[in-house]
Amino acid sequence: MYVRHERQGDEKAIRDVTVAAFEGHPHSDQSEPLIIERLREAGALSVSLVAEMNDDIVGHIAFSPVTLTPAESGWFGLGPVSVKPEVQAQGIGRQLILEGLEWLRAEGAAGCVVVGDPAYYQKFGFRNESALVFLGCAPQYFMALALSGAMAAGTVAYHPAFGGA
Template identity: 30%
Template sequence: MLIRMEIPVDAPGIDSLLKRAFNRESEAALVRALREDGLLTLGVVATDDEGGVIGYASYCPIWIDGEDHQWVALAPLAVDDAWRGQGIGRQLVYKGLDTLNEFGYSAVVTLGDPSWFHRFGFEPAARWQLRTSWPGTEAAFQLFTLADNALDGVSGEVSWPAPFVHPVLRTGH
């Protein structure tokens, strides 16, 4: 198995993995839209020995009260069912955080299971008066800071790129 940054030839495998992992089209359509719109900050893949995509994590830009603070969102994160329980999701997250830190990003947010993301150092975003426009996401909204000053003067509503807000427009459903 290899964990690396996504390259163009991975796109069909990523698409297939996301459809299988989520048993629907929306996450695959989201990643395609982010990629097409130039909003895919980072894609990290896990590949098997034949180069097949068995895990994926994508990161895209976000804004706080309309301002760019060099923050990104992790979404989606998927591992093929046959490969779960082997630490691949953990490796994808760590590789993404390390790479984003090297690129100079300040923080990462995600909507996910707090107990799972806590092991990486993610904390509830609400502690810093950060919120989303999606009702009922408060407990799942998590934050990981990459820079010591990431939270200086930052609070408010976090917004995601348009493909998150209008996914139905991208899938044609």
């Protein structure tokens, strides 16, 4: 398995992986493939990595800019992250997250936020930060990781692609 940046022609495989990964998931409204497509169309898919095994795309991760109020630049949101069900629990998602965060660090990003399972994302250094708020989300599921400098404070908003109709 190796991780690389998305390239032209990967769109259908990314969609298929994302659909399969979230199918029947109790915390999904099945909008994840549309979110990725909307981010791509808006030019807001800042980091889009795929995991390949035997020339087959088996995983994908997206990072997109988030806004903070009061204004703080250089922050990104992680997600969605998807792995084909038949190869889950083999470290593919972990590798996608690690390489995506490393890419953000190398580009000088200030930090990253995620909504998800605290037991999973805390392994990567994400923590619940009371100074950062994502309205409408239970605080224990919203976590942040400072990548350079101090932790930000304020209210976070994801790109409109996450809520578009």
